[in-house]
Amino acid sequence: MQNYDKSVLFLLPENTSELLSLRKKHPEAVIYSGGTEITLKSNTKHLQFPPVVLYTGYIDELKKMKKTERYLEIGACTAINKIIDKGKRVIPEILLKSLESVNPPNFRNITTIGGFICSSTNRNSVFTVLAILDARLEIRSAASSRWIGINQLFSEGILTLAPDEILLRIRIFLKDYTYNFYREVENSNVSEEKITFSALVNSPKDNISFMKFVFSISSSEIIRDKEIESELVGLGLPLNRKTMDITINHFSDRLSKKYKNISDYQKYIVLNLFRWFLMKINYY
């Protein structure tokens, strides 16, 4: 038997009520779901853990997926690859694309969706797509239960959950969209710099009736411009060249005024992605 650090307390609940009561008792505990964020911090022979670890992997009810006519519910401890495999025909295409972009691929077997979206370093890709799909999150504590929009999960980059609260389920509403787009652009010189673009469009009879697009830049900046969206809603497809140029120029001006933290390179990528998106809906 190895000598080990007995100061770390591992809590291994087997059902939700046990989990919530342990969470109440140990609000300082770090939740260990897939664990990639915790274990990747130690690259020596021995793994380093915070003093109290609350492992959620033995709770089967948090690994379930449930589909109704209106929505799909995913347990927070469901592994990314399980969602891809089980939900291939059910989950929105845009979400499937973003889940398939989680790298490296072998991590998808252990990374869980709840852990992934609660990590402040992963606030692009899957998080952005869930935001655009208006996903709702079930947050529970031993005493209360509430549903929040995914946009309320973070405030200024910090998780808004109370110390005794925990994310249990993610609910995604199932609607049909004429087009859905997901693209990622990585800067190979700066490994942390990733720009993701997701968009949903409804255009029955070639008339744009609904449009939503979001850019996320390196997990820190999320760009959604409702004014540009409303400019495009109501227009017929294909858009003419003049309308496209006016919209892109207007978006460019608004980016410069509203988002002063983004670099020229990031702005260039965002505008190129936006142009690509307009071209795509024109000639899809």
Place this chain on the structure above:
Amino acid sequence: MILNFLLNNQDVSVETDPGIRLSTLLRENFNLLETKENCYRGHCGSCTVLINNTPAPSCIIPAFTVRGKEVVTLEGFINMEEYEIITKSLKNAGSDLCNYCRQGRILVIYSLINNNMELTDNQIFQALSGNRCECTDFKSLKKGIKHALLTVNRKKRAKLR
């Protein structure tokens, strides 16, 4: 902590540090040396094992997470019929795996052909990209995997008849 799990089809019970890496536990307590430890970051793929039939990098998985689960290493897989099919198909396709990546790749391939009746190039590429070894090229690996899949499917169909 006393840890009970199914290792290579045998019930095992071991007293261990719950936070030890699974790869270390397998190597040091069970002498299963096909599980390599290299990067400690789950990136190289040489520590891959099957946990409940799913490939996972054992170097970033702490021991306490496998309680009651089934863990398979190459040593446990070597006597299975599929092992022979996979290694033979890979060899015929011209890919000779080195000792560094053998366990990881073979277990990933087993999981792929076990869970799919058909495979696209992208599925194969995605599954294999968890292993960084460059001892063999993707083209011959792909050829070998597709051949192994055909053989396994044929055997499955024959059993059904």
